[in-house]
Amino acid sequence: MKSIYKILTILVLVGGLTACNDQLDVVDPNSQTTYDFGDSESELQEAIIACYNRIRLEGTFARVGYTMDAVRGDEVWNSSQQWYITYDNLNSPGTIGIGDEWIYRDCYHVVNRTNFVLSKVDGVQMSEDSYNEIAGQALFLRALAYHQLATYYQTVPLVTDYATYGSLNTLYASNNTQDEIFDQVELDLTAAMNMLPSRDEGGEWAKGRATCGSAAGYLARALMFRHKFSEAYTVLKDIIAGKYGQYELTADYGDNFREGAAYENNKESLFEVQFMDYGTGGTDDEWTPVNISSEASQGQAVESNYASHEFGSWADLAGSPWLYNLFKKENCTDGRLDPRLYWTLVTYEDEYNTYTDLKTAAYPNGDPRSNTVYQTEITETPTSNGDNGGISIAKWTNARNNIYSSITVGLRCGVNLRLMRYSDVLLRAAECENEINGPTQTAIDYINIVRNRVALEDLQLEDFPTADHLFEQIANVERPKEFGCENGRGIDLLRWGFFYDDGRLNQLIEHAYYKRDGTASTEELTEETADDSSFKYYYKGHEYFPIFQNTLNANPNLVGNSANKNEDNGPAFREKYSIHPVVDLD
Incomplete structure (x- = not known):
């Protein structure tokens, strides 16, 4: 009998150990690894x-x-x-x-x-x-x-x-x-x-995913970095012709820097980084690459560097006086300031107070409170940094949106960063045309499309006798005014x-x-x-x-x-x- 009991005890132990092994082999679906995910x-x-x-x-x-x-x-x-x-x-x-x-x-x-x-x-x-x-x-x-x-x-x-x-x-x-x-x-x-599909596909492809147009735009950039102008020009002309989706300039330049579904992922945007609108994310600023908090704030902190100390930012970066004065050198055809100044730098300008009920690119925002910044009426240009001064930067901030009344520093700003816009396609096409064929009316026409959006006078071909002259205009006038303070x-x-x-x-x-x-x-x-x-x-x-x-x-x-x-x-x-x-x- 004792032998039988011993045998039964051994069988129970073996069975128990086997059961334990079976339990250990069970995969936790909440702890997947790269070996068992992606299949x-x-x-x-x-x-x-x-x-x-x-x-x-x-x-x-x-x-x-x-x-x-x-x-x-x-x-x-x-x-x-x-x-x-x-x-x-x-x-x-x-x-x-x-x-x-x-x-x-x-x-x-x-x-x-x-x-x-x-x-x-x-x-x-x-x-x-x-x-x-x-x-x-x-x-x-x-x-x-x-x-x-x-x-x-x-x-x-x-x-x-x-x-x-x-x-x-x-x-x-x-x-x-x-x-x-x-x-x-x-x-x-x-x-x-x-x-990839084009943005014309609609749905997610028109709401921020990478498209064939995104890839084409960045391919042109990559080619131009190594002076492959002919290859880049072919891609750029195909984008302009609509081969990779329909793109055009927004009627109002400012729509490229506003927050909200009505403005982000618009017809001018080839690719942008998506951030949740202000106040809709969590409260955790995840500065580390772990980035797994369910309460992550889901915004950008470019605003915290670009905006003014006076409105709560860290005030690390300011626009150059050269850029400000570049805008001031040339007015619109009706005498008004270039509206891109309004959306690039936060400066007080008397004439902004007259911009009422005029929602065109030549008149910044159709708001009678045009000298309002972060819902505060300004009567002089705010300083970037409280100690050193400087002109604060408006782009990628709420300064000109006025959706909220102050800056919450950290990863909180909801303005999507437009990494590539259709205006870049046009100015790059002008640059390629100039590099390949010298100054031509075709190159001038591409530039004038961008200038017309903000009601600037057309450039004239006869004013640019050499490729060097037109390059100077593109590099140190047109591009800085269109893309000032952008990446x-x-x-x-x-x-x-x-x-x-x-x-x-x-x-x-x-x-x-x-x-x-x-x-x-x-x-x-x-x-x-x-x-x-x-x-x-x-x-x-x-x-x-x-x-x-x-x-x-x-x-x-x-x-x-x-x-x-x-x-x-x-x-x-x-x-x-x-x-x-x-x-x-x-």
């Missing part, structure tokens, strides 16, 4: 949304990933003289997180997630349309991230295979050349351009070679003059009257931002770029491309 169309659709989430981080476009290019340009200066100072002065030592690390880190978050989608999509059964939509969006977003990386950091690792992350031997990638990065960007965008000016300066020509570098120094006298100085500044110019401190090679030293320390295969080495990129640039000399348009 169905619905899961890949969720993964694509997760990819879009990564372009809304601080290092991609929610703050520094956007503003760092603006401060690298000549239209914006660091009015706090703290947070952005080494990037404004183009001499970062490579040990500061905001520009050297955060943008790099968060762009690779995008690369990582898009690579995951692309590693899975070929193995999932779905319709051809669904495949093209999923893969096309992943390719566009990966190209967008690499476009940022190549134009911020010059030489970075090119990782396109998700399996690379599975081994330390392959995880520590070495640098690729900037040309190799742009080759991949062009491949990805060309594929996406031929796979992209720094990238333009790179592709034009302005850092590699003494005349152009002196011009940048003059454009960037500012005063630290605690006022919103709007006077035209000279070397004698200015307190400083950020470009006076430029170190060769620092037109790109250095790769973070801790990143270099952690990766034995990675080496520094031109900024880490203080290396002059001028000789290599001039060997491949030409630089337009400075010409006087007066």
